[in-house]
Amino acid sequence: MKQKLFVYNTLSRKKEEFKALNAPHVGMYVCGPTVYSDVHLGNCRTYISFDLMFRYLNHLGYKVRYVRNVTDAGHLEGDAGDEGEDKISKKAKLAQLEPMEIVQKYTVGFHEVMQILNTLPPSIEPTATGHIIEQIEMVKVILEKGYAYEVDGSVYFDVEKYNKTKDYGVLSGRNLEDLLNNTRTLGGQQEKHGKLDFALWIKAKPEHLMKWPSPWGVGFPGWHLECSAMSQKYLGEQFDIHGGGLDLVPTHHTNEIAQHVACCGKNPANYWVHTNMLTVNGQKMSKSLGNSFLPHELFSGENSILNKGYSPMTVRFFMLQAHYRSTLDFGNDAMEASEKGFKRLMNAYALLDGLKASGSTEIEIEPLLERCYAAMNDDFNSPVLIAELFEASRIINSVHDGKMKINEVNLGLLKNLMKTFVQEVLGLKDEQADNDDLPKILNLIVELRNEAKANKDYATSDKIREGLSKVGFQLKDSKEGTLWSKN
Template sequence: MEQNLFVYNTLTRKKEEFKPINPPHVGMYVCGPTVYSNAHLGNSRTYISFDLIFRYLTHLGYKVRYVRNITDAGHLEGDAGDEGEDKIEKKAKLAQVEPMEIVQKYTVDFRDVMRTLNILPPSIEPTATGHIIEQIELVKLILQNGYAYEVNGSIYFDVEKYNKTQDYGILNGRKLEDLINNTRDLGGQDEKRGKLDFALWIKAKPEHLMKWPSPWSVGFPGWHLECSAMSNKYLGKQFDIHGGGIDLMPTHHTNEIAQSMAACHTNPARYWVHTNMLTINGQKMSKSLGNSILPHELFSGDNSILSKGYSPMTVRFFMLQAHYRSTLDISNDAMEASEKGFKRLMNSFALLDSLVASSNGEVEIAPLIQRCYDAMNDDFNSPVLIAELFEASRIINSVKDGKLKIDTQNLALLKQLMNTFVLDVLGLKDEQAANDDLPNVLNMIVGIRNEAKTNKDYATSDKIRNGLQDIGFQLKDGKDGTTWSKI
């Protein structure tokens, strides 16, 4: 069935029909992590959201080239990302190791977290240090077009000159005067002509570890430059979707647009897509407030904020229960509700293969399938999709209990719906099913209980039933024998 997908575009501040530049091909660039510390939950929320988008576009038949970079140089500590000390170098000096040891350690950690959350790898995962030549060439082009200037071996982008012909604040909706008035003086400001000017290439101090030769100095590229250079290399001057967290929109993505316009005379992306913030118990998550939780601490329960640990798929389900553009708050109540909801959905999913079709049915699945597509076509509305999947879950349970009849055709559609949207689109998986021996063990225990019942040993029979219930498994005695399911 043909689907008309609508996507909220930060650039225009409205939902627009998704029309790729070169269908069926789709180019998507998402800003990746700066690998100087462990992947945090904010990262996880962003990449789960874009994994959902990647999966759904692929499901619709698009051939998606998904590029997500690794920032392994040039991301400085200042608000704009081009002032202060390099984040990776600072960590390397503290640990007395090579910067690339820090890069390797935290890149491995990031990929482990992504894999644990069942986030598909991107098509290409380029690094900043692997694309120094491309970044130098981009700086040359911006200089040639008159939108940058050199001071003492460093190259700065001239924002005020650029704003005379283009709208610098087109993405963040701010006027240049307001941005200038709200910008505090930063170190190195004396080299810049204007307060908002940002570094394209920075001359390295003698003690700086990560540096490369360029026509202007031995130095390193600015943080904003890498994404422009790599998206251009792998997706072209203009591509379909550029994404990242909402925190990147005011400066990093604003500067990316300026760089691309100055070099290539075009906005790099047709659709700018941003995920919203993650909070914990109503507060912004930060190390200074002491309320920051790393993914592995959330999985294990080894933290002082939540009462217990939650499985990776529960965390993924929790994040997908909120729309990617809404703020999401982590709390004990919210996580426990998601854990119950996830178990309920996967329990019904596990019953699919045991359902028996009737010659005449009472339920039509096609309208439910269309509502699932309608939800995803409305700016990837995963919470509405999940609500529809709970309706599918109710139908499965009713058919299993004999309260509802379903014919062969609709049973096939029901299985297709659950496989498509639970597994392929939402990217959920039954964590319990990973233990292949579990069904055999439970079936053996059920057999022992049946023997006890046959021998009228009801005390043992009840002990087995209650014991299984205590560890999360429910037994149902029916005319066709005893079945078990997760609670």
């Protein structure tokens, strides 16, 4: 396929042709979780979206280095992430545990959920605590270049001084005056020269649990600094894609750009890519509104919002049915429709191996294949891709039922199309057929039933058919033999 890939860039506010800095190599950095609690569904949506991009770029032949950090220190409770108490330390005190016990518990939980949702692991998963030296070195450079100042063991980034020669609001599209007028005064503000200044290094109070020695005294790094230090270490001063949730644009990513430009003289990423938020029945998902629930509560159905639980692959399919830049709304009707759609797609997928070509054809697959690529090349448009895959499913069902003929070449294209886009790109799998041996087992059962029929043992034959039907599999007798499919 010679089509070009276009990606929406938050920096330019338009779709741009994707041109890798050092093709075929691609560097992609995505802001990972702060591991002080269970991963929430908004995080899951973000990581499924970037998993889709990771998969598709790999499919196109790029060699992607995907870096996704784990924030295990330095993320404070305030809006800007550098005011209040450390989220992990606070949780550790409440639970009477070491902070690293909290980190370990929720990092393991995060990985389990990501595996259940069939996301591929990143190439590198660095932690903030594992890169304290790199963060200290970056602060030193920013200080030397005059864009930061030290006050009593803490180091702050001077936003107004930076903005005199650079554009602090380049990512958010807001000017400094508007930002200053809309920023409330926070605790500890007296140390800062300006209201928008943010912490690069924070002096630790005696009771603070997570702290390290530095040239400015014992303290810990600011939340924004870790991503700049780690992306620079593993992807260089400039790389291809930087991603995260849309909520990170106003502060975290804006500050990342500022400190990186102050240190290196260039914007770290060519393409800034952001996923949109989740809503529940039209309202923003939040704990304060009482409408939020965790992944395991969605899988089990133990929540007060939805009528029942949904399987992980249904949830993944549901999230991919919306474009990553659009709002995703949870509700009973939407989830039930996704469950039916996912089953329809996977039922067709299960028929692939049993399809047989006929001498002639009534359908050309090449145009459908081109439309699948066109969808993904239009800013990873998974909902349009899924619509094309439903058309492929209709063809599969028609060929299976003998209503449509297909030759060997087009059958090969059809099988390749489904396996490429359903499994490799969308990362969907048949949850009832996770076991690779299942088709062999079912084919053996079908063979035993055929032997029973041949011996006129119709009671056994009917018992096998009815038993398979009860566990979700349908048998269909045809001239070519007996075929099985999922109900």
